[in-house]
Amino acid sequence: MSEHEIPELVRVDVRDRIAVITLTNERRRNSLTVAMVDQFIAAVDAAEANDGIGAIVITGAGEAFCAGADLRHLVGAASADGRAEESLRSIYAAFQRLHACALPTIAAVNGPAVGAGMNLALVCDVLLAAEEALFATRFLELGLHPGGGHTWLLSRLVGPQAANALVLLGEDVDGERARELGLVFECVPGDQLMPRALELAAKACVAPRGVAERAKASIREAAAFTDYGPAIENEITKQLWSAQQDEFQSRIAARMAPSKR
Template sequence: MSRAFETLGVELADAVATITLNRPDRLNAFTRQMHAELREALADVRAGRERGTVRALVLTGAGRAFCAGQDLGDRQSGPAGAPPDLGASIEENYKPLVLALRALELPVIAAVNGVAAGAGASIALACDLVIAGRSASFIQSFAKLGLVPDTGGSWILPRLVGPARAMGLALLGERLSAEQAAEWGLIWSCVDDGELQPVVRELAMRLAAGPTCGYARTKQSLWASSTNDLDTQLDLERDFMRELGRSDDYREGVAAFIEKRAARFTGR
């Protein structure tokens, strides 16, 4: 986690990795370089999880925005000035990013410190927990460009807020405040701007000290429930419980409960 990036800030402390989207002059909008660097940073996080040095991840933005989505000036035109292939951009960059965030076997927290628009909103909502500052907002800006919610937005939105609200957000492209997002269940919580980083830091450290394997299987089982039928989901729960029942963390959790003390989980 020590490598330097041009479009990201990366830190590791107390088993918490923090990745900061760092193009504040462009509201942290995505470029091909940022995508490439983020893939490398997430690979480092995965490697750190395997070593046991990373047990939680925070994703946030520098300056006054979380992420404004795609930097439209960075998109390449096709041959002879033909329109850009937006599908290629999804396939090469945004789809792998969402799947990589979902596949991380540790808790992922989005600390939304300002506007999260377009793909930026979708990336935040693809994280496991979303904490937003009170001045933050979420905008499904795709309709204003004649596009559809991408980066998983069309899948995530109706599952979080229901089809009626998802349709309104997608078609109207109106700004949704952090407070309203919390009331609707789109995000976990909204806090005062000055409290965002301390609250997220405390939560991330709490999760990093917890039963990491159990957290990983919990997030996997909840995401899988969106498409599994009950019988399949019950089988998945059985398989995960069998695996976790053999873990060091389960033995430690039982011992701590019996001995009436705080558990000392190792994430194994």
């Protein structure tokens, strides 16, 4: 590698129809830098643009999921010039891109997910945790206000009281406690984390991609409705669209065909 060449900080492996995106800066516990964010966004873009991909799994190499924003980068946010906000937003771009992804996303949290690294997990549609996972906000410990939508992401999953404990009291939780709080969907032994993540991702790939994308959108949109009626109206156009697709027609025909015995 030349002096000016940027190392590989994100690895993408395609398994069947699943894109596994792995943060690979093990030496710095997969902490986020602008270079890593750029590579991460490119990986998500490529997966979403590939019609053969039906789901994305995010994980970290080594013992950590993501230790947050690189502390050297955070120093830039303390500068008094106009680049301070840009410095923070350059890290936020990773969470925003993943949150906006149309495909089903699964976080396989294999170790510590700290601060900004916790955000990267929280924006996924489903979180799985290894028993040795650790969720820690750590913002206030640094004397730093939470960022990247951290308080919103956390509160919507665990409610205000648990969010207060994690953010204001600095309470850290392991994988099993995270499951109890509703922060993660499942907690499994570390050696079962990736097999389970791939098993769930494969289930997401069973549906036609366009239907899965619209179902994900409807789940997101449901939070804005305070009554049942608008929710019905929001879904009916998508359901009608899906019923008119060839994939539905062929699947329903196969189910209605007389069984041969």
